[in-house]
Amino acid sequence: MSQYHTFTASDAVAYAQQFGGLDDPSELVSAQEVGDGNLNLVFKIFDAQGVSRIIVKQALPYVRCVGESWPLTLDRARLEAQTLVAHYQHSPQHTVHILHFDPALAVMVMEDLSDHRIWRGELIGNVYYPQAAGQLGEYLAQTLFHTSDFYLHPHEKKAQVAQFINPEMCEITEDLFFNDPYQIHERNNYPAELEEDVAALREDAQLKLAVAALKHRFFSQAEALLHGDSGSIFVAENSLKAIDAEFGYFGPIGFDVGTAIGNLLLNYCGLPGHLGIRDAAAAREQRLNDIQTLWHTFSERFQALATEKTRDAALACPGYASVFLKKVWRDAIGFCGTELIRRSVGLSHVADIDSIQDTAMRHECLRHAITLGKALIVIAERIDSVDELIARVRQYS
Numbered sequence: 335m336s337q338y339h340t341f342t343a344s345d346a347v348a349y350a351q352q353f354g355g356l357d358d359p360s361e362l363v364s365a366q367e368v369g370d371g372n373l374n375l376v377f378k379i380f381d382a383q384g385v386s387r388i389i390v391k392q393a394l395p396y397v398r399c400v401g402e403s404w405p406l407t408l409d410r411a412r413l414e415a416q417t418l419v420a421h422y423q424h425s426p427q428h429t430v431h432i433l434h435f436d437p438a439l440a441v442m443v444m445e446d447l448s449d450h451r452i453w454r455g456e457l458i459g460n461v462y463y464p465q466a467a468g469q470l471g472e473y474l475a476q477t478l479f480h481t482s483d484f485y486l487h488p489h490e491k492k493a494q495v496a497q498f499i500n501p502e503m504c505e506i507t508e509d510l511f512f513n514d515p516y517q518i519h520e521r522n523n524y525p526a527e528l529e530e531d532v533a534a535l536r537e538d539a540q541l542k543l544a545v546a547a548l549k550h551r552f553f554s555q556a557e558a559l560l561h562g563d564s565g566s567i568f569v570a571e572n573s574l575k576a577i578d579a580e581f582g583y584f585g586p587i588g589f590d591v592g593t594a595i596g597n598l599l600l601n602y603c604g605l606p607g608h609l610g611i612r613d614a615a616a617a618r619e620q621r622l623n624d625i626q627t628l629w630h631t632f633s634e635r636f637q638a639l640a641t642e643k644t645r646d647a648a649l650a651c652p653g654y655a656s657v658f659l660k661k662v663w664r665d666a667i668g669f670c671g672t673e674l675i676r677r678s679v680g681l682s683h684v685a686d687i688d689s690i691q692d693t694a695m696r697h698e699c700l701r702h703a704i705t706l707g708k709a710l711i712v713i714a715e716r717i718d719s720v721d722e723l724i725a726r727v728r729q730y731s
């Protein structure tokens with residue numbers, strides 16, 4: 335195995351020539367680093383016509399957006415690659431294809447998706463992909479069912495749980511989702527005008543009790559191999575691909591489902607800031623429809639897979655899958671609420687709200703996300719259906 339060193343553009347070209355699987359590797363001639371993310375290097379590898387053909391992604395031994403003062407495990411590249419390989423096995427249509435990875439170099443070579451766009455950016459620009467929500471529901475059902483105890487042999491499941499132990503990346507989620515917004519912390523990031531709203535989070539005992547229960551589930555419930563960051567989604571016409579799974583680990587299924595819904599609701603909250611209040615109304619209805627489609631597709635597909643393919647004799651008991659899906663739903667609402675709050679108050683924000691030009695409007699949208707997030711966390715146990723969730727979202731608009 336090779337020793338870790340940070341790739342230059344020409345290293346990336348040579349690596350893609352070796353591992354990109356092209357019939358004629360000499361077609362690959364140049365590279366450009368395009369990583370706009372917070373953590374890693376991403377090189378696009380071009381042919382002589384200037385067409386991007388292959389992606390080379392390498393982890394750095396620290397958090398890129400902060401610098402060397404925040405070291406971070408290189409093992410995340412292995413975890414990302416192996417999560418995507420496992421998910422590809424169960425949902426090849428909706429998972430980026432990993433062609434090669436090397437844990438020592440913390441590098442992976444993958445399919446180029448330059449014809450796709452980040453879903454979030456498209457939603458902000460009011461470009462609608464009517465299939466995307468259903469495709470995301472399908473991806474979540476396939477990947478989460480086939481890595482759960484419904485499907486895997488108990489020995490295989492335990493081996494996989496061990497393989498995907500991801501303590502450093504989980505710690506980031508544990509801190510950013512469940513700790514920072516509910517205490518005074520230097521990592522928090524919100525405008526002074528929202529101090530009162532944020533202080534109210536710290537003082538809300540009922541809210542903090544519900545957040546404790548969610549964090550506890552995130553710590554301890556190894557239900558399936560999660561993507562762990564279900565906002566990282568590429569779309570194109572009639573296509574959706576999950577990328578960037580370095581937070582992958584065995585956790586509660588409701589986390590992936592809930593953060594996916596949370597990302598749609600963050601967009602919902604930000605829309606008036608991009609489109610104006612009047613034009614936002616129609617786009618908001620689309621987001622609510624997306625949430626409905628996502629949940630229905632996910633739950634119906636998961637239920638069907640459970641009926642057809644459950645291997646465990648006890649879990650195959652008629653009615654059990656639907657009992658379990660009720661638990662997933664309640665978890666999802668809670669985790670969705672924590673996503674809304676951590677993206678408004680914590681370290682890492684989303685462009686859906688942060689890119690709103692008008693300051694007063696931006697603050698209003700942040701306040702909306704906080705209020706909605708808080709309500710969902712507290713009343714999660716009482717929201718029995720997606721229709722009821724939508725009614726609550728309208729109530730807090």
Ligand code: ADP
Pocket residue numbers: 368369370371372373374375376389430444445446447448452566577578580
């Ligand atoms: P990070 O882990 O640092 O957040 P991402 O995996 O999100 O990195 O990638 C950062 C950016 O690189 C993406 O927003 C996208 O623009 C580009 N990118 C990543 N993977 C691909 C791919 N397979 N095809 C095309 N572009 C990609």
Ligand code: MG
Pocket residue numbers: 371372373578580
């Ligand atoms: Mg990432």
